[in-house]
Amino acid sequence: MNCKIVVLYFSKNGSTQSIAKHIARGIESVEGCEAMLRTVDGLNKDTDPQDPIITIEELKNCDGLAMGSPVWFGNMAAPLKHFWDQTSSLWIAGSLIDKPACVFTSSSSMHGGHETTLQTMMLPLLHHGMMIMGIPYSEPRLHSTQSGGAPYGATALSTTSPSLSDDEAFLSKQLGKRLAVTSLKMKRH
Template sequence: MSCQVAVLYYSRHGSTLAIARQIARGVESIPDCEALLRTVDEIDARADHQDPIMTLEELKQCDGLAMGSPVWFGNMAAPLKHFWDKTTPLWLSGDLIDKPACVFTSSSSLHGGQETTLQTMMLPLLHHGMMILGIPYSEPKLHSTTSGGTPYGASAVAAGNGKLTQDEIELAQQLGKRLAMTALKMKGI
């Protein structure tokens, strides 16, 4: 029996995708855990999807969820919000209740709205009854990072090239590990 953790993201310029991949590495570093890397449809059809589009059935079946978006004026990006607006059937049936979840983001500057964006992504997850995980201060990099990383979730300051700092990589991987270990515990493995 294995544990499948969905890593759902929207990324226009590659930084949020880079974090998603590091979270997936963290998930897959835990025995019996598999990361399912998925994205959402672009509303204006400009996206070049590198990963499959998440389906509601995949979301329903996952054992845990990491969700990421770039900062758009302190909020999650519209395509990700649009995806969640279509999850009412899962909300009505309670399919996501008690599943662990975490959030991640990237912005073009350190003070670009990372923490408010992370909080806006938590809202639909809380409405679905999911259990939100952050990064605890026991993670040493959280004390020393000068780029991304918050107790609310993994984050990065986009350098325009999709590359992350070592601190951002380590914090994202640790968040993925924490999510996977929690999903395993909740599943009883």
């Protein structure tokens, strides 16, 4: 059984993309699961995407979704919000109901708005009827990390480079693995 999970992100400087790649590794560590890295267009077409631009059809047909954005004033980035504003046809059809989802983010400061940004990304997913999961506190590194990671989703502190700390990378992979295991279970039933 092939379970396709979309890892959708917008990244301006590479940190959010780094989380996306680690989540994808976690997804693909689960037999039968495939990660599809996708991005969205910048509003001014000023970004040079390194992964394919998501289509509504790909979102409709996914078995699970991980979505990420850099922190922009405590919210998801406008290009990602713009994409979700175009998904009314999926909402009307109920195409995403009961599909598992998770969220992730990065910022350049410790208190830059990680948790509020994760919450803003959850809102359209809840409206679409998706089942949102985070990182449970049974994950020991969630207790000890000094940089990123939250019960709401994977996070990273990107002060100097898009590279993730060991804890950020590990927690991102674990979130991807949890999403994959759940998506696979849901697809079988």
